[in-house]
């Protein structure tokens with residue numbers, strides 16, 4: 001085999017060069033994500049990236065979060081990349097991602113079935129590991145050896161790691177997310193969350209028996225007045241470096257300007273690893289933190305927010321089996337809207353109403369009208385709110401209230417076009433999806449239920 005290389009371009013985007021093929025992952029190079037809650041930090045050099053990837057063969061998208069599937073960036077790319085570039089994305093029960101990319105001018109698509117290898121050149125194969133209802137990892141095989149596992153946001157459990165190792169072997173290198181990706185709205189939980197991301201990264205490295213981990217996919221900051229406090233809890237590459245040193249595991253930090261990691265042999269460590277690592281740490285030391293952008297939002301009127309919330313709840317209710325809906329026991333939630341002069345409003349899920357109430361006791365949630373409106377306006381709005389962190393539960397909450405957890409799950413299933421109704425559960429597209437995902441799915445559902453009960 002000739003050399004294989006991986007360059008860090010931006011956030012979760014790397015350029016993989018192997019066997020004459022160029023693969024770009026999750027391109028997000030400018031602009032914001034998650035209702036303007038996130039910005040790239042630092043910002044990459046667009047001209048340099050353009051030069052590196054104009055002849056790219058494959059774009060792989062891990063999942064539908066806008067820091068991974070960033071439509072403005074993909075639109076910009078479509079203007080200069082080759083017309084026959086192929087977009088690889090996990091097989092799901094929906095065609096909506098490919099349909100949206102077709103409208104941007106992309107013509108060639110490959111649906112990746114869960115854990116099935118796809119040859120892209122005589123010596124290289126790709127496979128995806130679909131995770132829960134949304135996410136996926138990318139496995140790259142070179143000369144039949146498991147070279148790379150791009151874990152990014154997939155929170156691989158012990159069961160996932162053993163399934164991957166059993167099926168594919170042990171990866172030489174793992175690329176993994178290293179910091180917090182949102183807030184559950186309870187500030188006191190952020191410190192533990194950040195520590196957990198670190199320990200999970202080390203655990204996955206060990207369980208996968210990887211030779212090397214490279215931290216990426218967390219090069220962002222919480223960029224608005226209402227979520228900037230979260231930055232104080234974020235992990236940086238120096239912290240990851242310490243954690244891996246303490247655990248006596250091998251880590252290599254990369255930076256945007258550090259150049260590619262180069263492999264002569266896909267079973268061994270990269271030949272220039274030490275040089276890249278020390279140069280990258282030096283580059284990160286010199287990187288200045290720009291500080292929060294004090295961007296404020298326009299106020300959304302109460303009438304508009306009310307219409308939006310009420311119609312969203314009705315849509316969820318209509319798509320859910322009535323018995324299940326009652327079984328969910330959704331309790332009312334009170335909301336203090338910061339930019340409506342701290343008025344308190346109540347969301348009543350059972351009656352599908354949003355109305356102002358007298359604020360006798362502290363409200364459950366504090367939020368501004370714009371993120372509140374977005375949360376219910378977009379099908380993925382509740383998830384976006386969690387990732388942007390632009391809300392906070394009242395001081396009385398040490399954990400997320402049960403009703404909110406249920407709404408999170410309901411809305412995320414709804415967005416994945418999985419409805420809790422009999423006709424949907426028995427539909428052929430859902431059945432096909434369950435069959436394709438049979439390896440790993442049941443343990444991931446258990447993980448989801450644990451999360452639901454726990455955090």
Ligand SMILES: [Zn+2]
Pocket residue numbers: 063065068153
């Ligand atoms: Zn994500």
